[in-house]
Amino acid sequence: MAGTDWSATALAQRLGCECVGDAHVRVTHVATLAGAGPGGLAFCASDAYREQLAATPASAVICRAADRPYCPVTALVSDNPYLAYARAAGLLHPEPSLAAGRHETALVAADATIDPTASIGPYAVVEGGASIGAGARIDAGAFVGRGSHVGAGAHLHPRTVLAVGCRIGASSVLHAGAVVGSDGFGFARDGERWEKVPQLGGVVVGEDVEIGANATVDRGALEDTVIEDGVKLDDQVHIAHNVRVGAHTVIAGQSGIAGSTTLGRCCQVGGHVAITGHIRIADGVAIYGMTAVTNSITQAGQYASPMPAQEVSGWRRNAVRFLKLDDHYRRLLALEKTVRDMHQRDED
Amino acid sequence: MAGTDWSATALAQRLGCECVGDAHVRVTHVATLAGAGPGGLAFCASDAYREQLAATPASAVICRAADRPYCPVTALVSDNPYLAYARAAGLLHPEPSLAAGRHETALVAADATIDPTASIGPYAVVEGGASIGAGARIDAGAFVGRGSHVGAGAHLHPRTVLAVGCRIGASSVLHAGAVVGSDGFGFARDGERWEKVPQLGGVVVGEDVEIGANATVDRGALEDTVIEDGVKLDDQVHIAHNVRVGAHTVIAGQSGIAGSTTLGRCCQVGGHVAITGHIRIADGVAIYGMTAVTNSITQAGQYASPMPAQEVSGWRRNAVRFLKLDDHYRRLLALEKTVRDMHQRDED
Amino acid sequence: MAGTDWSATALAQRLGCECVGDAHVRVTHVATLAGAGPGGLAFCASDAYREQLAATPASAVICRAADRPYCPVTALVSDNPYLAYARAAGLLHPEPSLAAGRHETALVAADATIDPTASIGPYAVVEGGASIGAGARIDAGAFVGRGSHVGAGAHLHPRTVLAVGCRIGASSVLHAGAVVGSDGFGFARDGERWEKVPQLGGVVVGEDVEIGANATVDRGALEDTVIEDGVKLDDQVHIAHNVRVGAHTVIAGQSGIAGSTTLGRCCQVGGHVAITGHIRIADGVAIYGMTAVTNSITQAGQYASPMPAQEVSGWRRNAVRFLKLDDHYRRLLALEKTVRDMHQRDED
Incomplete structure (x- = not known):
């Protein structure tokens, strides 16, 4: 090295x-x-x-x-x-610089705008109306959809997909296999079947953002999904439609945020976290790995919920008791009352 | 817009x-x-x-x-x-219609059957014996394996992979990066090493199904994995081999279903849910996000298991107590008995 | 069939x-x-x-x-x-053998070394200094980065990405969409923003390994991420930088291992498991699905943590009680003491 x-x-x-x-x-x-x-x-x-x-x-x-x-x-x-x-x-260890220009197999639409200092790799596809900024790098097999924009110095790794009408800010990185701008998960009930709700918003990714390998960021339903400046998303993170992730927030691997939730600035989210939809997380919140967040968090601080792993026989016994936890609590309450009464009678 | x-x-x-x-x-x-x-x-x-x-x-x-x-x-x-x-x-906002026909860089095997109204995008690969129905759309860099079938009006987004011998029904959609038909996870023990069990079944996807970005649906071991009509799978959902997902069931992001499980019709599964293998979930079951389903569910209804997030110091104290929950319950039982006996003695 | x-x-x-x-x-x-x-x-x-x-x-x-x-x-x-x-x-049911050689659309760098018995598929890209062993198979649209090595008989399925400077051992398989060698998730704090820590290590994958569809294995920060011989990773598994997975360990779908953790030999990890960073799991450990592992495990055995799914109204009641579990325990302790004292007084 x-x-x-x-x-x-x-x-x-x-x-x-x-x-x-x-x-x-x-x-x-x-x-x-x-x-x-x-x-x-x-x-x-x-x-x-x-x-x-x-x-x-x-x-x-x-x-x-x-x-x-x-x-x-x-x-x-x-x-x-x-x-x-x-x-x-x-x-x-500077990254080796790539020669500017398009590989001869890159397919660039006639009405796409490619900065002459950008590098477009083999078998990359850039559709009509897209624009690629100075020094940007579109690697092998990457796809840039109709009307999308890739900012100066941004880097789309091999096999990434930037769907139509989305924006990637300057110096941002999409790691291999990441998909930005696929449809949000929106369906309206029609009896027992589900009718697709067209997903007409886009995705706006700020500057200096990283989006990990095989991560997914869905386009908004009507308005845009927004990833603000300096956000870092690890591999296999999923951001649903109309989420807003605040600047400089980091989210570790395999965590997911459901639709229309707003995550504050400078949050730190561990791996395998699930954050429900339509809630709001304050700035400066840290969430431990494997936590389920089902309600808004209004105060900065550290939050957690995972149960600790234990040897299976103990876990099995405890997990069964959990199913009756409220019942046990009520029995504790009743017992407290009985003992209080007995104590009272003793005193009398 | x-x-x-x-x-x-x-x-x-x-x-x-x-x-x-x-x-x-x-x-x-x-x-x-x-x-x-x-x-x-x-x-x-x-x-x-x-x-x-x-x-x-x-x-x-x-x-x-x-x-x-x-x-x-x-x-x-x-x-x-x-x-x-x-x-x-x-x-x-109708989707812009694509010109029918094959992009000059699409590689279509001589013995594949492509309806003249289908559209095959740049750098797509369609292997021998595959068939693509009327009005279907195979986007840039998508892969259709040997002998697979894509129904009329179906849409394979960029970089999707439909492996050999699988079927996608009419009007179904595979979002970018989705993989249908990769090998199921089957290995037989041979001392300390694992021998691969050839995965010889296929995947049958019904009509009007959506499979989300970077989702995975594995082929069956012997018989097929089946996704029935009208099912909607969100991004990064994983369906293991020989699972059957009943019609009009919806599954939110990053949930997974282990092998040979049958999920009923019209179920609603939240995000980050894990459903174990070889069980059966009834029709009309709703499962909250981040729930672990380890046993069959025989009744329609709503089910959940995630612990709610709380401030870390409280969580830490409670999580430690959980490790002794059964023990505490037994102490509660013993105390109830002692108090009952004391009470009895008082009465006598 | x-x-x-x-x-x-x-x-x-x-x-x-x-x-x-x-x-x-x-x-x-x-x-x-x-x-x-x-x-x-x-x-x-x-x-x-x-x-x-x-x-x-x-x-x-x-x-x-x-x-x-x-x-x-x-x-x-x-x-x-x-x-x-x-x-x-x-x-x-032997796998159909592929003709050796390169598809005419495969892009192979002049200084890559391809064994004449290897098969390089359409639109595959093999960069400079890479080497592909005897009988290896690089499928449609797969990407092999600068200086990487693919061992004899290994198989990279369609749309896989093997980033620069990584090694795949003999007879190993990367399923469709898998990404090996993307950057580890390493950032240093600089006020409220995060500075990228260059990820300069590689990934070393042993022999007879399988890596599932859309799985991700990140390159090390300084030293390599290591997947030992005979390991089987299911779809959408995530292995972070500098993890070592011991030989013949199997990990089911959507599980993730955070950075610098060492997992022993012959472990069995269920689906949707989250293992925290910088810990050590002994050989022969089995971890049930949906378990959160937040501390090292030093003994072989079976470990678990998920809460069982239950009907929502009961879950809601119990989950609320969990938030006060430590408090309830302290009340149980106090009650035990009161009763003991009363009993003592009765005896006196």
Whole structure:
């Protein structure tokens, strides 16, 4: 995993870190504290790794000031080592740049607008009226529907589908297999059958958004589904029609949000979470993995609901009791009353 | 979102609604009660929206007879406004028709049968022995395997996969990325390793079915997996081998049904529901989102199991207690007996 | 479903079964005990099917020695009838072999290495530096990224994506729509926004692995995500970055494992299970469907957590009580103490 070659001091300067120790040591790639070799740049962001830090074979380490005394090699001191590491990794391992232009097998409609610096991969399809911004990248087999827009520097990975009339903001990423703009799940009852409700809204994805592999974001019924700037959706997340996900909210794998729910800004949603439709989640809410959210949450804070795994025989006994929990509670109440009465009589 | 242009009276007639008010007003598109402008047709199906109804800038509104007095504009009166709206939306905003025929890059096997009115998109692949019905639409990059059948008017969206030997009924829709006919998950134990059990059945999908984006429906082991007429599966639903989903059942996003289970007709399954294998769910069962169904359900009705989300510190305390629920119950029983005995002794 | 034609005795010999009854009867396909016709080979692995066994119209049945007396036709006696059946099905219904070579529309980079016995399908894309082993099969529209390796006899189904720098072992299968090697979900906090942490590791998939339709396996952050030999992942499973799944472990549909967790060998994970990050699951652990695993499991055994579905009105009452479970427990404790004190006083 060879990267580019930097002196510790040049890298520190670029990252806004203080460089302590041999400023001329060269770093060529990122690595773990334990697994690094010569040229390796590691990071340490927690006391838990001090032992590994003290023994690291890395050439330099990004760490907090508090950890610097334990660092046996050049230290790049940062208040936020993980963030500095993220940026260092980007500098040491830049994504290979793609030649601009269209692969000869890319099918681009005559009335699509493609910035000359964009790259359109093999077997990609860009329909009429679509526009692709500067430096955007449409990978192999990706599909951009009629009238859709892909912002500058955005990246549609292989086999992604951006349906008709949707917008992807600048610098946003759709990972492989993601589908943005498929129909919302809307049907009207007609006796025992269901009549499709045409889904006429679109999807508006902001800037600097990531949408994970095989994730799905449905188009709105009448108005748009909205993913605001800086949102990060993990693989296989599902966003239903007319949901709004607030800026800088992150949602982990396989979680789903049902229709017309509004999720606030800067929320953190764990994996396998189900959020029901037509509710509102406040800004700054954190939801633990596997939680079912069935009511609005009006206060920032941390919320959870999953039952902890236990050995099967115990689980089976407890789960059966749960089915009568209210009944047991009423018996507890009755018993409290009986005992209170007996106690009273004793006193009398 | 301009659509076609109708007079209120012509539209009402087509929908089977009574038209009250200015019968000549023109409607050109559907819209929300609050967001409509001139030419907008909105709907109102609930008392909760009466205030919006009274103030609507729409040109006409589909509503119940009970809501008509509150409607300041032309009313199209219906017993089922949402259904009438769904149909109106389809009339005002018809899907753009595609030219019949094959894109020059579509790869169609010589012995596949393609109706001349079908449309086969760019980079689609149709293998040998497959048949595509009248007016069917196979979008960009879709795959139709050997010997499969796509019914009249059916629509395979971009990047869908219909594996070998499966059938999609007339007017059914596979949304982008859906996979129908991948192998069921069947393995036989051989010491510590697992031997694949060939999955030799197919998938039979009825008429007027929708299968959501990135959903998966596995082929049967020996006999077919069956999705009956009118079923609607949302995005990322998973249907395992040899499941049968009864007619007009709807299943919301990310729910899964394990192998050989039979789900009745006209069921409604919420999102993130897990239904275990080899069980039977009666007709007319409604299952709330995030419910685990581990036993057969023999009676129509509503069923649920998710724990409600709560603030983390409370959840943590309660979840720990759950691990001893049976023990607590036994202590409650013992206490009831002690108190009964004491009471008895007091009486004696 | 016609297959190849075998005599019972030849098939028994190949499977290592004892053949009891007419050794010359011909079998041409596999079938169910109840649904078989002439030429059909069924299997019976459980007492529960003895009645069907006794009435089977099959030409031969694979069964245990204990079931042989109930078998009215030729019996192929095996200690593990389901395993013998799996193999018989493979012999009777071999997958049609594909011609080796590249479809004329397959795009293979000049510096990719393709074994001459491999088959590369239409519109498949193989990037530079990739290598495809002997007899491997890359189906229509599949994508193999720069520098990736596909082992001998491996099979990438239609529309699969193998991202750059990943390895698929010999005889492994990626089902349609599966994505291996998309970015792990790693972001560093920068005030309210999130900075992407470059995902520089790869994915290493062992031999004889299956990865289900629309499943996702993310690349590691620094080191690799590892799926060991013989692992079977069902449709829509999600494996996050730097997870290790031990050999011969099976994971059912829609389950997910969060980052850096290690799952042991020979585990069995049900569907819709969520396993949190940075934990360790021992070898031989079985986890029931819809379980939330939030802590390491150090002992082989069976674990579960889902609440059982119940009728909605009862569920609602019980779920409300759960929110006060700890409080109720404390009241039970207090009551126990009161009663103990009263009892004591009575005795005195």
